[in-house]
Amino acid sequence: QKEVEQNSGPLSVPEGAIASLNCTYSDRGSQSFFWYRQYSGKSPELIMFIYSNGDKEDGRFTAQLNKASQYVSLLIRDSQPSDSATYLCAVGYKSAGNMLTFGGGTRLMVKP
Amino acid sequence: DTAVSQTPKYLVTQMGNDKSIKCEQNLGHDTMYWYKQDSKKFLKIMFSYNNKELIINETVPNRFSPKSPDKAHLNLHINSLELGDSAVYFCASSQASGNQPQHFGDGTRLSIL
Numbered sequence: 001q002k003e004v005e006q007n008s009g010p011l012s013v014p015e016g017a018i019a020s021l022n023c024t025y026s027d028r029g030s031q032s033f034f035w036y037r038q039y040s041g042k043s044p045e046l047i048m049f050i051y052s053n054g055d056k057e058d059g060r061f062t063a064q065l066n067k068a069s070q071y072v073s074l075l076i077r078d079s080q081p082s083d084s085a086t087y088l089c090a091v092g093y094k095s096a097g098n099m100l101t102f103g104g105g106t107r108l109m110v111k112p
Numbered sequence: 113d114t115a116v117s118q119t120p121k122y123l124v125t126q127m128g129n130d131k132s133i134k135c136e137q138n139l140g141h142d143t144m145y146w147y148k149q150d151s152k153k154f155l156k157i158m159f160s161y162n163n164k165e166l167i168i169n170e171t172v173p174n175r176f177s178p179k180s181p182d183k184a185h186l187n188l189h190i191n192s193l194e195l196g197d198s199a200v201y202f203c204a205s206s207q208a209s210g211n212q213p214q215h216f217g218d219g220t221r222l223s224i225l
Contacts, residue, residue, distance in 0.1 A: 031211055032211030034213055034214075036216075038153075042218070042219075043202055043216040043217060043218050043219050044155065044202070044216045045216075046213050046214075046215065049213050051211065086153065088155065092211045098143055098160060098206060098208050098211060098212070098214075099145070099157045099160045099167060099169075100157060100214060101157070102154070102155040102156070102157075104152075104153070104154055105153055105155075
C-alpha cells in the first residue's frame with residue numbers, strides 16, 4: 001500500500017523566517033511530487049511540483065526531492081502570516097491513472 | 113472564469129437518500145477525479161476517469177459511481193447515503209500524460225442527517 005507521511009504540526013515560525021515542511025513516501029516507483037496549500041474551508045491550491053532529484057525554486061518557495069531517501073520537502077522563505085495554512089504533500093504514480101496519494105498535511109502557523 | 117466548478121456547494125440530506133454532485137472543467141483536460149476529505153482532513157482519491165478508462169480506489173463502496181456525459185464533466189452519484197458519507201467531496205482535473213498537476217474545484221460539503 002502506497003503511503004505518504006507528514007508531520008501534522010502545527011509548525012510555528014515567526015514572520016520572516018524559513019518554514020521547512022517535510023514529506024516521506026513509501027513507493028520507490030513514485031514519479032511525481034506535488035505540494036498543495038489548503039486554507040481552512042477552501043480547496044487545495046497547487047504550490048509546486050517536482051519530478052527530478054534536486055531543488056526547484058519558484059519565488060519564495062523551493063521544493064527539494066531526494067528519491068534515494070524517498071523524501072520531498074518544501075521550503076518557504078520570508079514566511080508571511082498569509083502563508084498560515086495546511087500544506088499537503090501528494091505523490092503520483094503514472095501506472096495508476098495519474099491518481100495522487102496525499103499525506104495528512106502539516107499545519108503551518110506564521111506568527112507576526 | 114472558474115476552471116473546475118462543482119455544484120452544489122452544500123448538500124444536506126437524510127440517510128438512505130440518493131444524491132448527485134456535478135463537476136465541470138473548462139481547462140481542456142482529459143482526466144477528471146473525485147476525492148473525499150473527511151473530518152480529519154485526510155484527502156483520499158475515489159476515482160480517476162478519462163475517455164478510455166475508469167480507475168476505482170478499491171476502498172470506495174459501490175454505492176458511489178461516477179458518470180461522465182462528456183470530457184468536460186464528471187458527476188458523482190451516491191446511492192443509499194450513510195452517516196459516514198458526510199465529508200467534503202472535491203472534483204479535480206488534469207492532463208493525464210506526464211503526471212501533470214491536478215487542479216481542484218471548490219468542494220461540496222455533504223452532511224447526512
